[in-house]
Amino acid sequence: xxxxxxxxxxxxxxxxxxxxxxxxxxxxxxxxYWYRQDPGKSLESLFVLLxxxxxxxxxxxxxxxxxxxxxxxxxxxxxxxxxxxxxxCAVRIGGATNKLIFGTGTLLAVQP
Amino acid sequence: xxxxxxxxxxxxxxxxxxxxxxxxxxxSHSYMFWYRQDLGHGLRLIYYSAAADITDKGEVPxxxxxxxxxxxxxxxxxxxxxxxxxxxxxxxxxxxxxxxELFFGEGSRxxxx
Numbered sequence: 001x002x003x004x005x006x007x008x009x010x011x012x013x014x015x016x017x018x019x020x021x022x023x024x025x026x027x028x029x030x031x032x033y034w035y036r037q038d039p040g041k042s043l044e045s046l047f048v049l050l051x052x053x054x055x056x057x058x059x060x061x062x063x064x065x066x067x068x069x070x071x072x073x074x075x076x077x078x079x080x081x082x083x084x085x086x087x088x089c090a091v092r093i094g095g096a097t098n099k100l101i102f103g104t105g106t107l108l109a110v111q112p
Numbered sequence: 113x114x115x116x117x118x119x120x121x122x123x124x125x126x127x128x129x130x131x132x133x134x135x136x137x138x139x140s141h142s143y144m145f146w147y148r149q150d151l152g153h154g155l156r157l158i159y160y161s162a163a164a165d166i167t168d169k170g171e172v173p174x175x176x177x178x179x180x181x182x183x184x185x186x187x188x189x190x191x192x193x194x195x196x197x198x199x200x201x202x203x204x205x206x207x208x209x210x211x212x213e214l215f216f217g218e219g220s221r222x223x224x225x
Contacts, residue, residue, distance in 0.1 A: 004154075031212055042202065042218050043155075048211045088154060090214075097162060098143045098212040099170065104154040 002027045004091050006103035014111050016078050021106045023072040023089035031092040032065050032072045033100060036085045043088065047074075079110045115139065118203050118217040125193050126225050133188045133220045135203030141215075142208040144186040145170075146178065148199040149219075155202065161186055193224045 003026040013019050023032070034046040047056040049065035049072060056063050060083065062075045072089055086107045090100040116137040125131050135144065142163050147155040147170075157170030159178040167178050175197060177189045190197055200221050204214040 033213065043214075043216045045213050045215070048213050050211065090155075092212050096209075096212075097160065098206045098214065099145070099157060099160055100212075100214055101157065101171070102147075102155040104152065 002029075002091065002093055002101050004089060004101050004103040006087075006089060006106050008106060009104060010107045010109075012109045012111060013076075013079050015080055018078065019076050021074040021076075021087055021089075021108075023074070023103055025070050025072075025091045025101075027093075028067075028070075029091045029093060030067070030095075033090045033092070034063050034072070034074055035088045035090065035102075037088065037105070038085050046087075076108070079108075081110045081112060084108055084110045116203060116205055116215055116217040118201075118220045120220060121218065122221050124223045124225065127194060128192050131190045131193050131222065133190075133201055133203075133222070135186045135188070135217060137184055137186075137203075137205045137215075139205060139207070139215075140183060141205035142183070143206045144180065145204040145206075145214065146176070146186070146188045147202045147204065148172065148197075149202060150199050158188065158201075190222075193222075195224050198222060198224045 032049045035043040047063040052067040054065045060077045086105045088105045090102045119134045145160045146158040161167045161180045203217040
């Protein structure tokens, strides 16, 4: 059974600080996804990581994938309040069926 | 560009009643999915569909039924609702091939009393 674990589950950080969210998964997968969810809202796609060593950056967020270690990271640089949200990683299983198994999410609260 | 829409957005029902959550997408995506979101569990896959008339179970299918007679619609039915099915339900779709990225609806919040 595939398990996708995120840590930390809750992260309170100050504006301007850097931090990393970790996503570990228990079985081989070729693709990993990061999503953002604001309270009471739907999920918004942030990054799609398609291969080992992939790195994607958008603004203050950078995601990377190490398929050998079964680890992805989401790095936050100089956090701002607008980044406050819940972040999910998801791992694709079943090949081209596009089934995604999600982690439990990391609730990020950026304090002024 | 309507994308993917869910209805109803909010529903309160009683234990034992049948409830159907609707999902409609305008992209002609081949794949469609139903997830439920519960605190502490993230999102869990209930059912998915690779095309019209092709469906399969996900992680937590018990108590749910799906159908897909048309590519654009993927309704989820709770045949006899239970309190443990109180949750937020998200429908999603993705295209054949491509990156495998899922696009989500706005969610349906279901409360079973």
